[in-house]
Amino acid sequence: MNEPPTSWEDASPERLYVITGGRSGPSTAVHLDLVTLVVAKGSARPEMQPEQAAILRMCQSPLSVAELAAYAGLPVSVVTVLVGDLMAAQRVYVRPPVPAAQLPDLALIEAVIDGLQKL
Numbered sequence: 001m002n003e004p005p006t007s008w009e010d011a012s013p014e015r016l017y018v019i020t021g022g023r024s025g026p027s028t029a030v031h032l033d034l035v036t037l038v039v040a041k042g043s044a045r046p047e048m049q050p051e052q053a054a055i056l057r058m059c060q061s062p063l064s065v066a067e068l069a070a071y072a073g074l075p076v077s078v079v080t081v082l083v084g085d086l087m088a089a090q091r092v093y094v095r096p097p098v099p100a101a102q103l104p105d106l107a108l109i110e111a112v113i114d115g116l117q118k119l
Helices: 013-020 050-058 065-072 076-088 106-118
Strands: 037-040 092-095
Touching: 013 076, 037 050, 050 065, 050 076, 065 076, 076 092
Parallel strands: none
Antiparallel strands: 037 092
């Protein structure tokens, strides 16, 4: 007897190839790294791929590309392709992460401390 075909695995290379349409990078010129924040402009539409719809649902508040990949259970490269497609369709916008706070000038801190001690 013949064995039944193996089931479609969620993380199989074939599935990831189909999701991205065979592309390995985003279709937009914007560079997406792990900490790029993605925010949805609207809600998902019925004609969208399930993975794109899931990204839109997750991005109602800003999420990084790394967080999207973790929550979706997809490789980062696949998520960057999907986010690039959503950007091209103007369904999401991306923004750089909030920069790390700069330390205040040490001379300013010393001047404030001196002023407080003189009070």
